[in-house]
Amino acid sequence: xxxxxxxxxxxxxxxxxxxxxxxxxxxxxxxxxxxxxxxxxxxxxxxxxxxxxxxxxxxxxxxxxxxxxxxxxxxxxxxxxxxxxxxxxxxxxxxxxxxxxxxxxxxxxxxxxxxxxxxxxxxxxxxxxxxxxxxxxxxxxxxxxxxxxxxxxxxxxxxxxxxxxxxxxxxxxxxxxxxxxxxxxxxxxxxxxxxxxxxxxxxxxxxxxxxxxxxxxxxxxxxxxxxxxxxxxxxxxxxxxxxxxxxxxxxxxxxxxxxxxxxxxxxxxxxxxxxxxxxxxxxxxxxxxxxxxxxxxxxxxxxxxxxxxxxxxxxxxxxxxxxxxxxxxxxxxxxxxxxxxxxxxxxxxxxxxxxxxxxxxxxxxxxxxxxxxxxxxxxxxxxxxxxxxxxxxxxxxxxx
Amino acid sequence: xxxxxxxxxxxxxxxxxxxxxxxxxxxxxxxxxxxxxxxxxxxxxxxxxxxxxxxxxxxxxxxxxxxxxxxxxxxxxxxxxxxxxxxxxxxxxxxxxxxxxxxxxxxxxxxxxxxxxxxxxxxxxxxxxxxxxxxxxxxxxxxxxxxxxxxxxxxxxxxxxxxxxxxxxxxxxxxxxxxxxxxxxxxxxxxxxxxxxxxxxxxxxxxxxxxxxxxxxxxxxxxxxxxxxxxxxxxxxxxxxxxxxxxxxxxxxxxxxxxxxxxxxxxxxxxxxxxxxxxxxxxxxxxxxxxxxxxxxxxxxxxxxxxxxxxxxxxxxxxxxxxxxxxxxxxxxxxxxxxxxxxxxxxxxxxxxxxx
Numbered sequence: 001x002x003x004x005x006x007x008x009x010x011x012x013x014x015x016x017x018x019x020x021x022x023x024x025x026x027x028x029x030x031x032x033x034x035x036x037x038x039x040x041x042x043x044x045x046x047x048x049x050x051x052x053x054x055x056x057x058x059x060x061x062x063x064x065x066x067x068x069x070x071x072x073x074x075x076x077x078x079x080x081x082x083x084x085x086x087x088x089x090x091x092x093x094x095x096x097x098x099x100x101x102x103x104x105x106x107x108x109x110x111x112x113x114x115x116x117x118x119x120x121x122x123x124x125x126x127x128x129x130x131x132x133x134x135x136x137x138x139x140x141x142x143x144x145x146x147x148x149x150x151x152x153x154x155x156x157x158x159x160x161x162x163x164x165x166x167x168x169x170x171x172x173x174x175x176x177x178x179x180x181x182x183x184x185x186x187x188x189x190x191x192x193x194x195x196x197x198x199x200x201x202x203x204x205x206x207x208x209x210x211x212x213x214x215x216x217x218x219x220x221x222x223x224x225x226x227x228x229x230x231x232x233x234x235x236x237x238x239x240x241x242x243x244x245x246x247x248x249x250x251x252x253x254x255x256x257x258x259x260x261x262x263x264x265x266x267x268x269x270x271x272x273x274x275x276x277x278x279x280x281x282x283x284x285x286x287x288x289x290x291x292x293x294x295x296x297x298x299x300x301x302x303x304x305x306x307x308x309x310x311x312x313x314x315x316x317x318x319x320x321x322x323x324x325x326x327x328x329x330x331x332x333x334x335x336x337x338x339x340x341x342x343x344x345x346x347x348x349x350x351x352x353x354x355x356x357x358x359x360x361x362x363x364x365x366x367x368x369x370x371x372x373x374x375x376x377x378x379x380x381x382x383x384x385x386x387x388x389x390x391x392x393x394x395x396x397x398x399x400x
Numbered sequence: 401x402x403x404x405x406x407x408x409x410x411x412x413x414x415x416x417x418x419x420x421x422x423x424x425x426x427x428x429x430x431x432x433x434x435x436x437x438x439x440x441x442x443x444x445x446x447x448x449x450x451x452x453x454x455x456x457x458x459x460x461x462x463x464x465x466x467x468x469x470x471x472x473x474x475x476x477x478x479x480x481x482x483x484x485x486x487x488x489x490x491x492x493x494x495x496x497x498x499x500x501x502x503x504x505x506x507x508x509x510x511x512x513x514x515x516x517x518x519x520x521x522x523x524x525x526x527x528x529x530x531x532x533x534x535x536x537x538x539x540x541x542x543x544x545x546x547x548x549x550x551x552x553x554x555x556x557x558x559x560x561x562x563x564x565x566x567x568x569x570x571x572x573x574x575x576x577x578x579x580x581x582x583x584x585x586x587x588x589x590x591x592x593x594x595x596x597x598x599x600x601x602x603x604x605x606x607x608x609x610x611x612x613x614x615x616x617x618x619x620x621x622x623x624x625x626x627x628x629x630x631x632x633x634x635x636x637x638x639x640x641x642x643x644x645x646x647x648x649x650x651x652x653x654x655x656x657x658x659x660x661x662x663x664x665x666x667x668x669x670x671x672x673x674x675x676x677x678x679x680x681x682x683x684x685x686x687x688x689x690x691x692x693x694x695x696x697x698x699x700x701x702x703x704x705x706x707x708x709x710x711x712x713x714x715x716x717x718x719x720x721x722x723x724x725x726x727x728x729x730x731x732x733x734x735x736x737x738x739x740x741x742x743x744x745x746x747x748x749x750x751x752x753x754x755x756x
Contacts, residue, residue, distance in 0.1 A: 116464075
């Protein structure tokens with residue numbers, strides 16, 4: 001194996017933070033691929049340019065997703081990375097593993113790939129970084145026979161992901177882990193065989209803390225919430241104060257709806273004014289907790305800047321029950337996809353389509369009425385459409 | 401050896417088999433938690449059962465060798481259970497309190513970094529960069545390493561007013577929540593890409609290339625069966641390169657890194673926010689990009705000094721105003737800071753009530 005001289009990358013093995021260079025070097029001890037990966041990355045650092053070619057169509061038989069073709073632009077210099085495809089393995093909900101399972105995944109990877117991974121990729125998959133085309137089928141046989149399947153890629157449903165929810169968190173308003181698993185199982189065809197006009201991501205967050213960045217990174221953001229009052233343990237409030245919390249400055253004054261008060265004796269919340277932002281609950285976690293009916297808010301559209309600017313998801317369904325087998329949610333997703341499929345152009349995300357067509361056709365397609373919870377404020381321009389049925393159903397002469 | 405029989409559309413394995421027994425028993429019945437140290441928290445169930453979590457930094461790119469070592473540690477101290485967080489930290493789940501200190505000692509001895517819990521910097525979400533991406537305008541792992549060597553104490557010990565989420569994207573596709581992070585780096589191109597007419601005609605679909613441009617800068621060039629780019633309209637987003645490799649926008653001289661600040665994804669106190677431009681350009685300067693690290697450090701330390709407890713970076717800036725942000729950080733305000741893309745009308749100031 002050719003030993004690459006890597007003075008620039010060696011510099012990034014210094015310092016206290018764990019080094020990705022050390023990881024590549026570890027894999028390079030036994031893998032020709034990882035060794036030439038090291039060489040090519042050093043060359044990029046030297047020339048300030050990347051040398052990977054676009055993905056070609058590679059994959060496993062019967063699937064159109066889960067493998068991203070990657071080829072070096074410098075195969076003569078770095079033959080080990082002539083082919084360096086990415087394989088996405090669908091992660092288990094909440095990224096929990098037993099060491100037995102994890103070892104098994106890695107042993108297969110050592111046999112067929114570079115020995116390099118991403119734990120995990122941005123969408124959530126367990127990413128196996130760098131293998132060649134011939135290895136894909138045998139590797140897939142090894143993984144799938146042991147219960148592991150590929151994730152999404154391309155114009156398909158992308159691998160859904162979730163926060164760890166009720167498994168280790170007191171705030172989760174629905175079972176994010178089960179929802180993620182169940183919905184992923186339901187839509188295997190949409191995940192593995194790209195049939196959409198572009199990608200579609202679903203992320204499940206148990207509360208407004210949103211530890212999976214659902215509000216910013218999912219075409220469909222499912223964010224847990226509740227309808228009842230916040231329960232207060234007054235003794236625990238005192239305990240927080242005793243431990244140094246300035247309740248007026250840190251809680252009362254920071255409440256976005258100013259619905260709380262504290263007179264040094266009793267904490268009060270005007271629950272009708274609360275917007276469930278989670279600040280007080282997260283900071284006074286011993287004293288406060290939600291109560292009553294649980295479910296989620298469904299928001300649509302968030303994405304990164306390409307093509308015409310980034311979007312955060314918009315509230316579409318203010319409240320939905322999220323209980324197994326999640327029939328209502330699955331029906332909603334199917335209706336959203338149908339409308340998107342019928343109306344979108346190639347490479348148009350759902351948020352962009354809503355912007356082009358307007359919110360009304362989407363809401364009509366999924367059977368949702370207009371409610372103030374969907375908007376930050378009503379429109380400020382006087383240019384609005386009317387349909388004939390609006391005069392029959394809403395603006396009737398007896399009322400208007 | 402014959403291969404085992406392949407299966408399709410089986411989906412991921414059910415998570416229950418990967419949960420430690422104490423989690424299975426108390427699933428959905430957790431009462432609360434305490435952050436004991438920056439790298440250790442304990443969750444307490446209604447039943448009184450407890451589980452300790454030791455959080456460890458990760459470069460996200462992990463060799464199998466490292467993962468085997470983590471598995472050994474998890475076998476020794478955690479009954480064989482381990483998990484990863486949404487920010488790619490590694491979490492060792494300890495069911496027996498007696499195992500916490502020995503695990504911590506062992507992790508320390510093996511050179512692992514514990515921390516990231518509570519009001520501090522957690523692991524940095526980042527993209528592939530030169531390690532694996534065709535469109536990268538910088539290297540993501542390298543920038544992360546350079547920053548976190550500098551901000552190491554903010555992961556392991558030091559407190560900040562609230563959590564600070566750092567992210568790095570190696571191009572404007574932003575495969576990471578860069579557009580909604582407290583402080584983030586995003587690599588940008590700054591030059592109109594050259595068009596290889598001969599290859600465009602051969603390997604690219606012209607209507608797709610034209611449609612890919614957000615500013616309608618691309619027109620067909622029928623004479624050459626190619627396209628032309630209007631230099632006055634091109635904002636170097638690189639989306640045309642994504643659909644057509646013959647428009648190679650990558651440029652060692654022109655590619656660099658911008659800093660954006662003030663985004664968040666949670667709804668605590670204020671709604672989720674987009675990150676805004678703090679500094680439009682620094683030259684790529686591997687392996688350690690010192691000018692970028694210095695600028696991020698200035699922003700971080702100004703926030704640490706100036707923000708009120710629990711304010712995220714974006715909430716702090718909303719309170720003091722952007723004019724104060726630029727004054728306090730000393731960052732230069734340039735033409736690039738004024739939006740001339742899609743959101744100008746929402747970002748201009750409409751009152752005389754600003755600060756000097």
